[in-house]
Amino acid sequence: EAGVAQSPRYKIIEKRQSVAFWCNPISGHATLYWYQQILGQGPKLLIQFQNNGVVDDSQLPKDRFSAERLKGVDSTLKIQPAKLEDSAVYLCASSLVAGGLGTEAFFGQGTRLTVV
């Protein structure tokens, strides 16, 4: 089966510019996650969707970050304006079900963002 697709793989932008990342989860997966991973740290959840509804966005910096999941399939994550501290790898993951049933998450390769 096809995996989680993310694009672009790399992006370099200047601070205060905007950037968008795209994710196509595995077909049929209801749950989609966006994580931010700073070098040397573990992934930090930014937002979790269940179909096209938001389950958890408590750690999303909403003054600059936004995310949507159109028709419960693809998702985009946007940063506007970017700060130097946003330099990180942005990981998208999907899983078949949610709600404590406990299924594995499949991750994309990630987008490495460098803000200069």
Place this chain on the structure above:
Amino acid sequence: SQQGEEDPQALSIQEGENATMNCSYKTSINNLQWYRQNSGRGLVHLILIRSNEREKHSGRLRVTLDTSKKSSSLLITASRAADTASYFCATDAGYSTLTFGKGTMLLVSP
């Protein structure tokens, strides 16, 4: 916030040796999962253990879970150079939100 905390932060062993890494967490969980991340790549799921299970095996992997101590361990037996990676535990504490720890970097030398 990060629920899981892996220990040690880094581990260096020789091929053929066993590698043990630990994970502690703070709140009640539905299940705990272990993932591997090779440098510059996405995370790969290794194994899932449910809160009512105490031990689980998958190939060279053995995971234990002690809910009374809120801790888990991952044992990799007969390590290979290809096992060199970062290993993360992730807890599912409800709504299936996966919360990751900071990870253990494992280096297996030939």
